[in-house]
Amino acid sequence: MTQFMVEFDLPVPFPEGFIAKIPYQRIAVNQLLEEGKMYSYALSSDRSRLWCIINAQDELEVMDIIAEFPLIDYMRPNITELMFNNSVVMKVPTFSLN
Helix, strand or coil: CEEEEEEEEECCCCHHHHHHHHHHHHHHHHHHHHCCCCEEEEEECCCCCEEEEEEEEEEEHHHHHHHCCCCCCEEEEEEEECCCCCCCCCCCCEEECC
């Protein structure tokens, strides 16, 4: 599995149709995160750019995944295959039932 950085340019200001679909976008993103298809999702403070890391076999699979985003009609994606993506892994201590 390869990781891809997807950068999106967002409309500024957000159109009403965009705003109405934000809750559905969050649901889709949360599902992709749970499934392991998406690794991260970030929005710039000025809300003009969005970044996500997608786990996929190839760029075509990435396009299939982002095509399902409720906001895709408002977003212009730029897809880049990553050589690596370092991140902090939080370790949760295991509990003993003894």
